[in-house]
Amino acid sequence: MITVTGTFTVKKNKIEEFQTGTLELQNASLNTDKGCIEYKFHQQQDAPENFFVYEIWDEMASLELHGASQHFNKFSKLLEGNLDKELDIRIYNTI
Amino acid sequence: MITVTGTFTVKKNKIEEFQTGTLELQNASLNTDKGCIEYKFHQQQDAPENFFVYEIWDEMASLELHGASQHFNKFSKLLEGNLDKELDIRIYNTI
Numbered sequence: 351m352i353t354v355t356g357t358f359t360v361k362k363n364k365i366e367e368f369q370t371g372t373l374e375l376q377n378a379s380l381n382t383d384k385g386c387i388e389y390k391f392h393q394q395q396d397a398p399e400n401f402f403v404y405e406i407w408d409e410m411a412s413l414e415l416h417g418a419s420q421h422f423n424k425f426s427k428l429l430e431g432n433l434d435k436e437l438d439i440r441i442y443n444t445i
Numbered sequence: 446m447i448t449v450t451g452t453f454t455v456k457k458n459k460i461e462e463f464q465t466g467t468l469e470l471q472n473a474s475l476n477t478d479k480g481c482i483e484y485k486f487h488q489q490q491d492a493p494e495n496f497f498v499y500e501i502w503d504e505m506a507s508l509e510l511h512g513a514s515q516h517f518n519k520f521s522k523l524l525e526g527n528l529d530k531e532l533d534i535r536i537y538n539t540i
Contacts, residue, residue: 353487355450355497369540376540392448392537402450402537404499442487442497445464445471 351387353442354405354413359435362399369393371428372401378421379405385412399434446482448537449500449508454530457494464488466523467496473516474500480507494529 360368372391379389385408394400407413416422429437455463467486474484480503489495502508511517524532 352490353499355499372540391540393540395447395536395538400535402535404448404450440495440497441490443490445467445486445488 351444352407352410352413353444354403354407354439355442356403356405356437356439357400358429358433358437359400361432361434364432365393365398368401368428368432371425372403375421375425376403378419379416382421383412383416383419385409386416446539447502447505447508448539449498449502449534450537451498451500451532451534452495452530453524453528453532454495456527456529459527460488460493462523463496463527466520467498470516470520471498473514474511477516478507478511478514480504481511 376389376391379386383389386405387408388404388406390404392402392404394402405413407416471484471486474481478484481500482503483499483501485499487497487499489497500508502511
């Protein structure tokens with residue numbers, strides 16, 4: 351199992367658009383991606399332009415398939431030009 | 446419900462000590478803290494000195510009680526003088 355986290359900061363006039371877009375990606379990933387165990391987006395309480403995603407995958411191959419999926423590519427397009435702080439992706443192992 | 450994340454970087458000669466210390470805190474929090482729904486430590490795959498914790502609490506009051514607990518204070522002492530990058534704590538809401 352691998353855990354993936356992602357943090358990014360969106361332009362303040364885009365927050366609502368990302369609330370919709372993140373939920374779309376979240377649902378599509380959980381419902382259609384093989385090996386997707388957890389996929390949960392969050393917004394920082396005191397800074398709603400800061401988004402965070404916590405994902406758990408059964409193996410790396412599943413994550414790679416996800417990266418090539420239509421729903422992930424759609425979200426990647428939404429990110430383009432709409433970020434104030436770049437996407438920071440990290441891959442973890444649980445201890 | 447609230448989600449809390451924490452990231453920190455330990456001195457490279459302290460990694461093992463933190464593997465033990467984080468598991469101790471994780472187990473004590475999950476087993477004894479009221480309202481602790483999730484408490485999971487991770488190490489970054491390509492940089493094991495980078496630790497990440499993902500916590501879910503039923504409400505802020507439970508998190509505050511946790512912050513005053515013996516096991517949390519014990520871990521705070523372990524952090525002192527052993528970090529290469531300060532603890533970055535963020536509080537999130539799920540979307």
